[in-house]
Amino acid sequence: MRPDDMVLDAPIRVGKWSPSDFERKFLGEITVEEALAESVNTASVRLMLHAGGPRGVVAVAHRLGIADKLPDNASIALGTGEVGLLELASAYAAFFNGGKRVSPIGIEALKVDGQPMPIAHPPPEQVVDPDLAAMMARMLAAVVNHGTGRAAALPGRIVAGKTGTTQDYHDAWFVGWTNGTIIGVWIGNDDNRPMRNVQGGGLPARLFHDIAIALH
Numbered sequence: 001m002r003p004d005d006m007v008l009d010a011p012i013r014v015g016k017w018s019p020s021d022f023e024r025k026f027l028g029e030i031t032v033e034e035a036l037a038e039s040v041n042t043a044s045v046r047l048m049l050h051a052g053g054p055r056g057v058v059a060v061a062h063r064l065g066i067a068d069k070l071p072d073n074a075s076i077a078l079g080t081g082e083v084g085l086l087e088l089a090s091a092y093a094a095f096f097n098g099g100k101r102v103s104p105i106g107i108e109a110l111k112v113d114g115q116p117m118p119i120a121h122p123p124p125e126q127v128v129d130p131d132l133a134a135m136m137a138r139m140l141a142a143v144v145n146h147g148t149g150r151a152a153a154l155p156g157r158i159v160a161g162k163t164g165t166t167q168d169y170h171d172a173w174f175v176g177w178t179n180g181t182i183i184g185v186w187i188g189n190d191d192n193r194p195m196r197n198v199q200g201g202g203l204p205a206r207l208f209h210d211i212a213i214a215l216h
Contacts, residue, residue, distance in 0.1 A: 003033040037147030048077035064091040089184035099128030151205035163200030174204035
């Protein structure tokens with residue numbers, strides 16, 4: 001599937017599960033890019049089934065560097081697997097660096113008796129075709145330009161990213177890219193209590209905006 005290919009936003013049932021969109025309305029035939037930009041759940045499930053089902057999605061996630069165990073059911077299309085923010089942000093990097101998986105680095109070097117002792121880090125590995133990575137980057141830019149991530153937009157800059165919100169508002173996040181930097185923002189309660197309608201396109205996207213301005 002390519003950004004301009006069409007996918008259906010309409011009621012769908014997988015076994016006893018029937019996902020719906022946050023807006024509770026259906027758009028009919030839309031492009032893949034529009035589906036991603038607007039976080040259309042039913043379209044995501046259809047794309048997941050088209051791409052080989054849950055195991056196909058898990059395989060791609062692992063190829064991008066996500067090591068956490070992910071659910072082997074259709075709900076994975078909506079991001080039901082729990083993944084740490086650092087791991088998620090590093091997986092998104094491949095969409096903006098030409099398709100290369102990178103490993104997060106916390107310490108670049110050590111000093112012993114005043115002498116630097118470099119730490120070996122695994123080199124980036126090509127895991128996505130560069131052309132496909134560029135298509136993903138284009139669609140993620142649409143999320144910010146006219147989709148759920150508009151609050152992350154920066155005047156005069158290219159910004160791309162993705163919003164995320166759990167169905168019960170326990171988690172809200174935004175992972176984005178601008179000027180060669182990946183920034184991940186997660187919001188939630190430490191005791192796992194649900195928040196008051198906090199969505200990824202709200203406070204997380206606005207925090208991304210403010211952090212990006214401070215960094216650059």
